[in-house]
Amino acid sequence: MANAQSAMVGTRAxxxxxxxxWIAFGLMLxxxxxxxxxxxYAVFLMKVMCxxxxxxxxxxxxxxxxxxxxxxxMFFGLAxxxxxxxxxxxxxxxxxxxxxxxxxxxxxxxxxxxxxxxxQGIYFAMIxxxxxxxxxxxxVQAPFTGGEDGIQAVPxxxxxxxxxxxxxxxxxxxxxxxxxxxxxxxFRVIHSPFGQVLKAIRENEQRAISLGYDTDRYKLLAFVLSxxxxxxxxxxxxxxxxxxxxxxxxxxxxxxxxxMTLVGGLGTVFGPVVGAFVIVAMxxxxxxxxxxxxxxxxxxxxxxxxxxxxxxxxxxxxWLRKPL
Amino acid sequence: xxxxxILRTQDLTKEFKGFVAVRSVNxxxxxxEIHALIGPNGAGKTTCFNLLTHFLxxxxxxxxxxxxxxxxxxxxxxxxxxxxxxxxxxxxxxHLSVLENVRIALQRKRGASYDFWRSExxxxxxxxxxxxxxxxxxxxxxxxAIAVELPYGRKRALEIATTLALEPEMMLLDxxxxxxxxxxxxxxxxxxxxxxxxxxxxxxxxxxxVVEHLSDRITVLARGEVxxxxxxVAVSRHPDVIQAYLGTAHA
Ligand SMILES: Nc1ncnc2c1ncn2[C@@H]1O[C@H](COP(=O)(O)OP(=O)(O)OP(=O)(O)O)[C@@H](O)[C@H]1O
Ligand SMILES: [Mg+2]
Numbered sequence: 163m164a165n166a167q168s169a170m171v172g173t174r175a176x177x178x179x180x181x182x183x184w185i186a187f188g189l190m191l192x193x194x195x196x197x198x199x200x201x202x203y204a205v206f207l208m209k210v211m212c213x214x215x216x217x218x219x220x221x222x223x224x225x226x227x228x229x230x231x232x233x234x235x236m237f238f239g240l241a242x243x244x245x246x247x248x249x250x251x252x253x254x255x256x257x258x259x260x261x262x263x264x265x266x267x268x269x270x271x272x273x274x275x276x277x278x279x280x281x282q283g284i285y286f287a288m289i290x291x292x293x294x295x296x297x298x299x300x301x302v303q304a305p306f307t308g309g310e311d312g313i314q315a316v317p318x319x320x321x322x323x324x325x326x327x328x329x330x331x332x333x334x335x336x337x338x339x340x341x342x343x344x345x346x347x348x349f350r351v352i353h354s355p356f357g358q359v360l361k362a363i364r365e366n367e368q369r370a371i372s373l374g375y376d377t378d379r380y381k382l383l384a385f386v387l388s389x390x391x392x393x394x395x396x397x398x399x400x401x402x403x404x405x406x407x408x409x410x411x412x413x414x415x416x417x418x419x420x421x422m423t424l425v426g427g428l429g430t431v432f433g434p435v436v437g438a439f440v441i442v443a444m445x446x447x448x449x450x451x452x453x454x455x456x457x458x459x460x461x462x463x464x465x466x467x468x469x470x471x472x473x474x475x476x477x478x479x480x481w482l483r484k485p486l
Numbered sequence: 487x488x489x490x491x492i493l494r495t496q497d498l499t500k501e502f503k504g505f506v507a508v509r510s511v512n513x514x515x516x517x518x519e520i521h522a523l524i525g526p527n528g529a530g531k532t533t534c535f536n537l538l539t540h541f542l543x544x545x546x547x548x549x550x551x552x553x554x555x556x557x558x559x560x561x562x563x564x565x566x567x568x569x570x571x572x573x574x575x576x577x578x579x580x581h582l583s584v585l586e587n588v589r590i591a592l593q594r595k596r597g598a599s600y601d602f603w604r605s606e607x608x609x610x611x612x613x614x615x616x617x618x619x620x621x622x623x624x625x626x627x628x629x630x631a632i633a634v635e636l637p638y639g640r641k642r643a644l645e646i647a648t649t650l651a652l653e654p655e656m657m658l659l660d661x662x663x664x665x666x667x668x669x670x671x672x673x674x675x676x677x678x679x680x681x682x683x684x685x686x687x688x689x690x691x692x693x694x695x696v697v698e699h700l701s702d703r704i705t706v707l708a709r710g711e712v713x714x715x716x717x718x719v720a721v722s723r724h725p726d727v728i729q730a731y732l733g734t735a736h737a
Contacts, residue, residue: 374565
């Protein structure tokens with residue numbers, strides 16, 4: 163302790179000031195604790211948290227690793243099928259179902275990463291999109307996914323065999339733990355020795371190579387972490403809605419996570435959460451508009467690109483001169 | 487182990503779609519020396535550096551470093567063996583601080599770089615060494631500045647500090663003084679002289695007074711071929727060298 167204290171004196175200015183981010187974190191935690199009491203539906207909030215985690219995982223890759231994936235739905239969707247299958251067919255407890263989904267997405271992340279990571283820029287985006295389409299067709303064809311119907315009536319089960327998650331507040335608490343756990347892990351990754359190397363690679367990959375870094379391996383690890391966390395989000399979502407369906411693996415889902423991240427603020431810590439909230443809220447509350455939701459989303463996207471390119475949180479952080 | 491040449495190439499050749507940028511170059515660099523690679527624009531000097539560090543793959547020929555054939559090794563592996571390059575266009579990590587730039591190199595050397603679950607505070611263990619290096623290149627007062635905001639000459643100094651952090655046995659410097667003010671040139675050449683005391687340096691340099699002042703040995707390249715080799719006096723009197731420099735000056 164005393165050691166850490168003395169080490170801090172010389173390096174205060176050198177280390178990024180994280181206080182604004184911890185304050186924002188406190189606000190976010192308070193929001194999700196209090197929000198159910200304000201009349202917002204628990205299911206809506208759980209959906210926001212699942213997509214927020216998905217968007218944060220996606221943002222880890224593009225915002226901090228500089229890699230644009232156009233196929234992230236494959237991790238989200240495959241995990242949601244794996245988790246639903248484990249809970250319904252194998253009858254395992256929910257935490258194991260979530261684990262199974264996360265493991266499946268992580269494994270897929272390794273395979274896709276090995277194929278894609280050497281490609282640069284648009285080629286990387288294209289190969290992830292192509293592989294995601296293959297996973298989509300696999301999910302359409304495979305017997306265990308239930309085709310067009312998906313896997314329905316997935317039992318939420320008892321957490322650790324004890325806590326019945328059919329109680330909405332038990333489920334809500336579980337989703338909160340998953341979301342905040344995942345969020346903190348991502349936050350830690352960004353501010354870790356590994357995160358520092360990732361930043362260097364994004365800044366100047368040639369230089370990082372010339373210093374002896376096998377940059378492909380670092381990018382692969384970032385990709386696998388992002389895939390696994392996207393899977394965690396998808397696996398949890400399957401239990402919340404007791405459903406895994408083709409929507410989760412469809413390319414539009416990959417597009418939606420890009421949209422959430424851009425609207426909230428690419429490369430910001432909290433942007434993806436705000437972006438997810440905005441997009442999910444729009445989809446929910448504008449549902450009666452039917453197909454027009456897509457048009458409204460498109461319009462918001464255009465406004466975003468034209469007027470506040472940094473995204474909501476990006477602009478706010480810029481205005482406050484604090485990284486958020 | 488009785489290898490006198492720390493770096494040696496054998497008929498090194500690079501073709502770009504029929505255009506030969508480097509032709510059958512046999513370069514021999516003695517351990518502990520400052521060796522200059524000079525030649526008119528487009529002679530193939532940077533291409534040579536790219537081949538030596540495998541940023542480009544040679545069309546033909548072999549490269550030996552410390553007696554080992556490194557022709558097929560990856561660029562990162564070559565750097566880890568102790569052959570570290572700089573770039574013609576200054577290469578820093580622009581949005582990291584000066585201290586963080588140097589720490590990136592120290593971190594590679596000392597491990598923990600894949601640790602995504604630990605706090606970046608563990609990197610503070612490298613701070614004392616990083617500050618030493620920063621001071622050695624005259625950047626002490628800029629330690630917490632963001633690299634992109636440094637003036638050009640200081641960026642080059644930072645680049646050298648970062649390279650030195652790896653304690654490489656051999657450094658390749660591509661035009662370390664290009665675009666610098668007179669004072670910066672003096673400071674950088676003094677620095678190169680100092681850091682070359684216990685390592686080998688191969689540098690591309692257009693400033694001939696720097697070349698004269700620093701180098702033990704000079705190789706002259708023109709149109710991809712070695713046209714002369716020797717110390718400054720011998721090389722500067724070589725008719726082909728005079729021809730090559732005048733030739734381009736009048737072109
Ligand atoms: N990637 C490439 N593709 C095609 N031609 C190239 C490539 N890189 C270099 N060349 C050509 O090879 C020749 C040698 O270029 P190089 O950059 O090695 O010269 P240089 O000696 O470093 O010159 P300078 O002093 O201007 O830096 C030039 O004619 C250049 O146009
Ligand atoms: Mg050059």
